[in-house]
Amino acid sequence: MTLMIEIQDLLYSYPDGTIALDSVDLHIGKGEFVVIAGRNGSGKSSLVRHMNALLLPSGGCVSVNRLCTLQKKNHPDIRKAIGMVFQGPDSQFIGMTVEEDVAFGPENLGLPPLRIRELVEISLEMMGISELRFHSPRSLSGGQKQKVAIAGVLAMEPGCIVFDEVTSMLDPFSRKDVLDAVKRIHAKGTTVIYVTHRLEETINADRLVIMDSGKVVADASPRDVFLQHDLEMYGIELPPVVALSRMLTRAGFPGIGIALTKDELLEALCP
Amino acid sequence: MSIDIRNLTFRYNPGTPLENTSLKDISLSIGKGEFILIGGEIGSGKSTLVRHFNGLLKPSSGQVTVDGMAAHAKKVKARVGVLFQFPQQQLFGRTVFEDVAFGPRNFGLRGNELEEQVYSALELLGFDKEICSNSPFHLSGGQMRLVAIAGVLASMPEYLVLDEPFSGLDAENRTTLLSALKHLTTKGTSVIVVSHRIPDLLSAADRIFLLDHGNLVFGGTPVDYVKHAPYLPEITCLMKEMRRKGFDVRDDIFHIDDAFSEISRVLNTKGAVGK
Amino acid sequence: MNNLFFRYVPGNSIIHRLDPRVKIAAMLITSISIFISSSFREMAVVALVFFLLVLISSTSVRIILGAVRPMLMFLGIIFILQLFLTEGNPLFSLMGLDATYEGLALGALMSMRFLFLLMFASLLTATTAPSVMTTGIEKMLRPLPLKKLGISSFDLATMMFLSLHFVPLLYGSFSHLRDAQVSRGLDMARNPFKAVYALSVPMVRTAFTSAEEVAVAMESRCYQGVNRSSLNEPVMQKKDLAALLIFGIIMFFLV
Numbered sequence: 084m085t086l087m088i089e090i091q092d093l094l095y096s097y098p099d100g101t102i103a104l105d106s107v108d109l110h111i112g113k114g115e116f117v118v119i120a121g122r123n124g125s126g127k128s129s130l131v132r133h134m135n136a137l138l139l140p141s142g143g144c145v146s147v148n149r150l151c152t153l154q155k156k157n158h159p160d161i162r163k164a165i166g167m168v169f170q171g172p173d174s175q176f177i178g179m180t181v182e183e184d185v186a187f188g189p190e191n192l193g194l195p196p197l198r199i200r201e202l203v204e205i206s207l208e209m210m211g212i213s214e215l216r217f218h219s220p221r222s223l224s225g226g227q228k229q230k231v232a233i234a235g236v237l238a239m240e241p242g243c244i245v246f247d248e249v250t251s252m253l254d255p256f257s258r259k260d261v262l263d264a265v266k267r268i269h270a271k272g273t274t275v276i277y278v279t280h281r282l283e284e285t286i287n288a289d290r291l292v293i294m295d296s297g298k299v300v301a302d303a304s305p306r307d308v309f310l311q312h313d314l315e316m317y318g319i320e321l322p323p324v325v326a327l328s329r330m331l332t333r334a335g336f337p338g339i340g341i342a343l344t345k346d347e348l349l350e351a352l353c354p
Numbered sequence: 355m356s357i358d359i360r361n362l363t364f365r366y367n368p369g370t371p372l373e374n375t376s377l378k379d380i381s382l383s384i385g386k387g388e389f390i391l392i393g394g395e396i397g398s399g400k401s402t403l404v405r406h407f408n409g410l411l412k413p414s415s416g417q418v419t420v421d422g423m424a425a426h427a428k429k430v431k432a433r434v435g436v437l438f439q440f441p442q443q444q445l446f447g448r449t450v451f452e453d454v455a456f457g458p459r460n461f462g463l464r465g466n467e468l469e470e471q472v473y474s475a476l477e478l479l480g481f482d483k484e485i486c487s488n489s490p491f492h493l494s495g496g497q498m499r500l501v502a503i504a505g506v507l508a509s510m511p512e513y514l515v516l517d518e519p520f521s522g523l524d525a526e527n528r529t530t531l532l533s534a535l536k537h538l539t540t541k542g543t544s545v546i547v548v549s550h551r552i553p554d555l556l557s558a559a560d561r562i563f564l565l566d567h568g569n570l571v572f573g574g575t576p577v578d579y580v581k582h583a584p585y586l587p588e589i590t591c592l593m594k595e596m597r598r599k600g601f602d603v604r605d606d607i608f609h610i611d612d613a614f615s616e617i618s619r620v621l622n623t624k625g626a627v628g629k
Numbered sequence: 630m631n632n633l634f635f636r637y638v639p640g641n642s643i644i645h646r647l648d649p650r651v652k653i654a655a656m657l658i659t660s661i662s663i664f665i666s667s668s669f670r671e672m673a674v675v676a677l678v679f680f681l682l683v684l685i686s687s688t689s690v691r692i693i694l695g696a697v698r699p700m701l702m703f704l705g706i707i708f709i710l711q712l713f714l715t716e717g718n719p720l721f722s723l724m725g726l727d728a729t730y731e732g733l734a735l736g737a738l739m740s741m742r743f744l745f746l747l748m749f750a751s752l753l754t755a756t757t758a759p760s761v762m763t764t765g766i767e768k769m770l771r772p773l774p775l776k777k778l779g780i781s782s783f784d785l786a787t788m789m790f791l792s793l794h795f796v797p798l799l800y801g802s803f804s805h806l807r808d809a810q811v812s813r814g815l816d817m818a819r820n821p822f823k824a825v826y827a828l829s830v831p832m833v834r835t836a837f838t839s840a841e842e843v844a845v846a847m848e849s850r851c852y853q854g855v856n857r858s859s860l861n862e863p864v865m866q867k868k869d870l871a872a873l874l875i876f877g878i879i880m881f882f883l884v
């Protein structure tokens with residue numbers, strides 16, 4: 084697998100001295116679906132902000148497609164390769180209507196108008212917000228804003244998209260829309276990096292990375308992480324089904340193991 | 355003593371092409387010490403409703419009263435504390451202390467008493483005193499939300515209205531906040547929480563209201579909720595499906611411990627029969 | 630909450646569909662005519678043209694009012710200054726100052742000029758999507774030798790667009806801030822000085838933070854100030870040019 088993002092021995096401290104990241108090593112291949120989880124303040128946002136050069140390492144090195152983020156001349160290419168949806172979407176709007184905001188990225192890429200129109204339509208459709216196109220992003224509800232922010236990045240069709248807690252303000256149906264969209268772009272070959280506090284969203288991921296106090300403390304497939312680590316220690320709650328299956332296994336019921344989904348658990352309980 | 359909403363209708367931008375009726379003929383009432391959840395799809399009008407509780411928005415028609423006073427009356431502001439959906443909007447102080455102290459100071463608290471109240475609000479949410487001198491803008495997303503919540507708690511309102519307080523919080527902070535809120539209800543504070551995580555919060559709630567496109571479509575207890583609601587906790591779904599497959603389990607369960615004991619019970623009896 | 634301030638209202642009238650460059654040029658012509666018009670007769674003509682345009686574009690009166698209302702105080706000040714500070718036949722006097730007939734006329738005319746400027750501008754913004762406007766401005770600037778000054782026409786147009794964008798953005802953060810403060814017991818009526826302080830200090834900070842956040846958002850979406858394209862690339866058609874010509878001639882002869 085070709086490497087997309089290469090993080091070596093990354094150290095980052097904010098200007099006020101807070102050490103947010105401490106010797107982080109992380110290699111992410113093209114087309115991977117990586118979930119990052121960890122307690123509040125563990126450094127998730129700081130880490131992903133390094134991936135498109137919004138933060139630059141205090142020590143160590145971050146490179147994207149072999150381009151080091153420390154060199155300023157690489158920034159345009161890095162940002163073209165990596166799209167980012169921020170936590171708390173309220174201030175990331177640039178357009179005055181939803182449609183214009185979604186078009187902003189593709190416009191910057193210098194694409195022809197017809198192609199932009201097409202990309203805008205597709206991403207609005209994917210997020211199910213086509214009917215909001217003429218609204219001002221500022222007069223939308225919290226969840227609608229979050230969907231607009233996602234559509235704006237989808238429209239740029241970057242090779243890799245970072246989602247920083249994007250489903251935190253969505254209802255279960257909209258969350259499913261977003262997860263489906265994520266699955267779809269991942270199936271088309273996009274690298275996905277997905278920060279979340281809800282591990283039930285990670286079941287389809289290739290890798291689950293757990294952070295704690297600025298360090299990576301676990302990095303394996305979700306099932307292995309659930310099996311090998313005591314995630315409560317890192318302030319993380321297991322998905323209800325996983326927790327239930329683990330309780331049953333620990334109570335001595337055979338043949339259950341760690342079930343990731345409801346159907347898996349049902350299968351184990353009533354074969 | 356209660357918040358009463360009678361036939362509330364609200365329109366944004368009335369009389370323009372951008373007119374949007376976000377609440378339609380809503381009536382409900384919330385008593386002292388109740389723990390209320392408000393849910394519904396995105397854009398269903400929850401935040402708009404919240405802004406009526408302390409009179410920030412005035413009904414296009416209908417009335418909102420708090421303890422018998424109109425909601426936009428000045429005295430109401432001290433009784434109803436509101437946390438908005440995006441915490442960054444609520445924060446403004448130079449330091450965390452200043453930010454949290456803003457509310458109680460406005461309501462007349464000074465000196466030691468003020469300090470005590472600020473510290474106890476921060477402590478309730480699991481912060482050290484050290485954080486007080488930090489800038490609230492240099493915190494992680496979840497920490498910002500907690501500080502914003504502390505800012506509302508510190509004024510000790512009688513009605514505490516929180517718009518999506520749990521989003522962005524990790525499991526530990528969620529538990530801390532939830533038990534802090536439950537503790538407040540035992541002291542007579544009414545807690546009103548808007549959330550998309552109703553399934554996870556059912557065990558704490560007294561009553562639940564659901565909005566859909568500006569209409570109130572459900573109002574009832576957690577047990578009613580599990581019977582009727584459109585989206586159910588994963589655990590409840592699991593129990594329902596087990597029941598469908600012929601297991602004799604209760605299907606009105608939403609707590610993981612109950613599910614565990616229920617499943618162990620049937621597995622044990624099944625095992626016994628098998629032998 | 631007043632979020633109608635210079636809002637774009639999507640529509641499908643001839644005016645909505647005109648090339649943005651035509652509309653901007655027409656706006657320039659109109660502003661000049663408004664400023665050289667010096668009698669109420671000419672103002673009446675301007676008013677007539679305005680109402681015709683409003684009718685054609687079927688813009689809601691509330692949108693226009695939304696732009697005018699916040700500026701009313703400013704207009705009032707202009708009027709009062711002119712009323713009292715113009716020499717002429719005394720009308721009445723107040724606190725040692727004489728209001729004059731000439732002042733009344735001049736004040737009315739001056740405030741009407743600003744009023745119409747505002748109203749025409751709000752008509753322009755109500756019928757032209759901001760991005761279309763930016764593209765229009767950018768295209769009009771492109772022939773200028775800006776390169777020599779070290780900026781691109783894209784930069785300039787985006788700067789204008791951002792300042793257009795920043796007004797509602799700041800207004801938005803202001804109303805959120807006000808809501809948050811009022812909810813936490815700020816009493817604007819009883820304690821106006823404290824209110825100004827409690828709102829202005831954080832407002833300045835918010836303005837900086839939002840500027841920074843907008844910059845980060847733009848950067849991470851690949852904004853580089855060069856070679857942008859546009860969702861709605863305007864194409865100047867014969868009928869657009871004809872419309873401009875007709876409008877120019879009408880304004881020229883009427884005023």
Ligand SMILES: Nc1ncnc2c1ncn2[C@@H]1O[C@H](COP(=O)(O)OP(=O)(O)OP(=O)(O)O)[C@@H](O)[C@H]1O
Pocket residue numbers: 097098099101102103121122123124125126127128129130170491492493494495496497522
């Ligand atoms: N601008 C800043 N200046 C100083 N310190 C900061 C700044 N932003 C974050 N920090 C600190 O850096 C640490 C990591 O923050 P980060 O935002 O990366 O956490 P996170 O894992 O994204 O948390 P959350 O789940 O709450 O969003 C925290 O201790 C936080 O207080």
Ligand SMILES: Nc1ncnc2c1ncn2[C@@H]1O[C@H](COP(=O)(O)OP(=O)(O)OP(=O)(O)O)[C@@H](O)[C@H]1O
Pocket residue numbers: 221222223224225226227252366367374376394395396397398399400401402403439630632
């Ligand atoms: N300032 C505003 N101006 C015009 N329309 C608005 C404004 N704020 C919200 N709306 C609209 O009113 C409706 C209800 O919005 P509201 O913010 O109350 O939803 P919500 O239930 O809180 O949703 P969410 O869960 O996404 O926060 C939405 O359709 C929204 O687009």
Ligand SMILES: [Mg+2]
Pocket residue numbers: 127128129170247494495496
């Ligand atoms: Mg974060």
Ligand SMILES: [Mg+2]
Pocket residue numbers: 224225226400401402439517
């Ligand atoms: Mg909301």
